[in-house]
Amino acid sequence: MLTLGLVALVYALVSTILVQISRYVADGRKVARERYEFLNTVEILRYQLRSLYYPGATPGLMGARTQTDGQDSLRFLTTNGRTHKGVVEAGYRVQPRTDRAEDDAHEGLAPALFYREFRFRRAEFRTLDPHSEAPWKVLLDNVDVFEISYSAGGETWQREWEAPESPRRIRLRLGRGVNSNDSIVFDVTPGIGAPRW
Numbered sequence: 001m002l003t004l005g006l007v008a009l010v011y012a013l014v015s016t017i018l019v020q021i022s023r024y025v026a027d028g029r030k031v032a033r034e035r036y037e038f039l040n041t042v043e044i045l046r047y048q049l050r051s052l053y054y055p056g057a058t059p060g061l062m063g064a065r066t067q068t069d070g071q072d073s074l075r076f077l078t079t080n081g082r083t084h085k086g087v088v089e090a091g092y093r094v095q096p097r098t099d100r101a102e103d104d105a106h107e108g109l110a111p112a113l114f115y116r117e118f119r120f121r122r123a124e125f126r127t128l129d130p131h132s133e134a135p136w137k138v139l140l141d142n143v144d145v146f147e148i149s150y151s152a153g154g155e156t157w158q159r160e161w162e163a164p165e166s167p168r169r170i171r172l173r174l175g176r177g178v179n180s181n182d183s184i185v186f187d188v189t190p191g192i193g194a195p196r197w
Helices: 002-050
Strands: 061-064 073-078 088-096 111-119 137-140 143-151 169-176 183-188
Touching: 002 073, 002 137, 002 169, 002 183, 061 143, 088 143, 111 143
Parallel strands: none
Antiparallel strands: 061 073, 073 088, 088 111, 111 137, 143 169, 169 183
C-alpha cells in the first residue's frame, strides 16, 4: 500500500512538472512568433522604402499624421512590392481591427498595422478609403505606435511629407501594444536599393 501511494505521488509530481514545462514552451513559442512577425514587418518596410520611386514632378511619397497621435499613415511608390512586380503604390496605416471573428484569436480590439498595394497607374495617390482593387490587409497585429519623421537634409525632422523630391532620411518608430515590449526606431535612406538582408 505504501509503495502504491509513493508511485501515485511521484506520478503526480512528474505530471505537474511536465504540464508546467509544456506551458513555458508554448509561451516561448508565442513570444518568438510575435518577435519574428515584428522583425519581418520592419524588414519589409525598410526594403520598400529603400527603393522609393519618384516619377518626376509628382510626389513619390506622402506621409501624414492622423487624428490619433502615434498612428501616422504612409503612402509611397516603390519598385519592391509584396504582391505585384514593377512600380507599385504601397500604403501603411494603423487602425482598429474590424473582423470580429479573428479578434477573438488576437489581442481583442487592439489596433493593427494594415497594408495595401496598387499597381502604379495614376499620377496622384489614392485616398486611404477602402478600395475593392486593393483592400487593407493586416500586416502586424497589436500595433500601438507607427510614427514617421522625414528629413530633407538630415538635420531637421518634420512629421509630414508631400514634397515632389525624396526625403534624404526617413525615421520610423514602430511599437507593439498590449502585453508586448517590442518597439524599434530605425532610419532609412531612400534610393539605396540594396538587396534584402
